[in-house]
Amino acid sequence: MQDTKKKNVVIFGMDNSWDLAVEIGKKIDREVNSIQKTTFADGEVLLQSNFTVRNKNVFIVCHTAKPVNDNIMSLLVFIDSLKRASANTINVVITYYGYARQDRKVSGRQPISAKLVADLLSTAGATKIITVDLHNPSIQGFFDIPVDDLGGQFIFTNELRKRKEKFVIVSPDHGGAVRARQLSELLENDEEIAIIDKRRTGPNKSEILGVLGNVKDKNVIIFDDIIDTGGTIINAAMALKKQGAKKIIIAATHGLFSRGFEMFENNEIIDEVMITNSTGIKNTGEYKKLKILSMADFLGRVIEANINKSSVTEVYYDYIRTNKK
Numbered sequence: 001m002q003d004t005k006k007k008n009v010v011i012f013g014m015d016n017s018w019d020l021a022v023e024i025g026k027k028i029d030r031e032v033n034s035i036q037k038t039t040f041a042d043g044e045v046l047l048q049s050n051f052t053v054r055n056k057n058v059f060i061v062c063h064t065a066k067p068v069n070d071n072i073m074s075l076l077v078f079i080d081s082l083k084r085a086s087a088n089t090i091n092v093v094i095t096y097y098g099y100a101r102q103d104r105k106v107s108g109r110q111p112i113s114a115k116l117v118a119d120l121l122s123t124a125g126a127t128k129i130i131t132v133d134l135h136n137p138s139i140q141g142f143f144d145i146p147v148d149d150l151g152g153q154f155i156f157t158n159e160l161r162k163r164k165e166k167f168v169i170v171s172p173d174h175g176g177a178v179r180a181r182q183l184s185e186l187l188e189n190d191e192e193i194a195i196i197d198k199r200r201t202g203p204n205k206s207e208i209l210g211v212l213g214n215v216k217d218k219n220v221i222i223f224d225d226i227i228d229t230g231g232t233i234i235n236a237a238m239a240l241k242k243q244g245a246k247k248i249i250i251a252a253t254h255g256l257f258s259r260g261f262e263m264f265e266n267n268e269i270i271d272e273v274m275i276t277n278s279t280g281i282k283n284t285g286e287y288k289k290l291k292i293l294s295m296a297d298f299l300g301r302v303i304e305a306n307i308n309k310s311s312v313t314e315v316y317y318d319y320i321r322t323n324k325k
Contacts, residue, residue, distance in 0.1 A: 001092055009307055010058045010059070010087075011025060011033065011303070012034070012049070014035065016071055017063050020061060021061035023294060024061060027300035027301075033158060046077065048085075049085065053086070054086040057088050057307070058091065060092050060093060061093045062075055064098035064258065065254070065278075066258070079092065090128075092129050097114075099117045100136065101135050101231075103135065103136040113258050114139050123309075124147060131149055132299075133152040133225045134149045134225075153182050153186060155293050156293065157187060159167050167191070168194055168218045168245075169194075169221050170213070171195045172196045176225070177183050179223060179225065180195075180223050186320065193213060194214070195213060196222075197212055210239070215244065216245070217244055219245075219246050219248075222249070225252060229258050230259060231254075234263065240307070247271045248269055249273075249274065250270060250272070250274070251275070254279055254293075255276075255281050257281065261287050261290055264289060265289050274292075275276070278295060
């Protein structure tokens with residue numbers, strides 16, 4: 001029965017997430033398959049499986065970080081190919097969901113692109129989405145198919161527990177307070193969280209108004225879902241330093257670093273930057289302050305739960321119990 005179930009599951013890794021997909025496969029003892037891709041002279045792409053997927057339960061490991069539009073289009077083409085090849089289910093494991101920050105209209109005549117991408121994925125043929133730290137959890141409601149929005153704080157919890165240090169968890173804005181609180185509680189932290197009071201002044205621009213909470217003589221972790229250009233979070237670090245913070249660690253599930261990592265590496269007040277491998281970024285050893293945590297074990301457990309039709313909520317508790325020292 002187990003062999004039949006195993007044969008009925010197919011896991012693919014998109015090019016942009018191949019290393020992570022292979023690592024997940026090793027964690028759960030399952031083969032990961034590559035995708036046949038053809039790029040035509042005009043830039044069009046054609047993606048397809050090299051073997052039959054008829055009546056198979058398919059999982060695709062991918063991300064839609066930069067180049068965002070290319071990655072989204074390639075994913076849609078491949079999903080469509082699986083649908084037309086009569087796959088039973090198409091489960092898309094999107095470790096980073098592009099366009100998530102366009103989740104509402106901030107001013108007139110703006111699109112809600114996070115909803116548009118959700119519609120495209122469903123129309124292409126996806127039957128379930130598994131993702132990590134959507135910028136706004138409400139994006140789950142944009143889908144008419146099931147969505148598992150996993151919490152990246154579980155991955156950071158296991159790393160931070162090993163350090164045997166006390167930290168004040170800091171949210172870089174009011175919107176991230178719940179995320180910061182969850183990490184603090186998972187760490188069984190007796191310190192109150194702190195919040196950066198900021199005002200958005202434009203795309204990738206903000207003004208720091210103050211710090212809510214006590215960080216004087218404390219080690220702090222600024223915890224966010226995304227680091228893009230890095231300007232806002234570095235300003236937050238500077239504000240915390242002025243308030244007397246000691247060690248300053250920046251942690252974020254998704255590291256984009258659109259302007260490069262040098263601005264962090266060369267900043268004296270930042271001790272370390274921790275991210276996951278959700279966007280395929282690698283540290284070749286050039287950066288001493290960059291630490292990349294793998295989400296392979298976590299995602300592997302979630303994929304197995306979906307295969308076995310067991311509780312994903314139990315995966316959270318299991319993951320913490322297994323890794324608790």
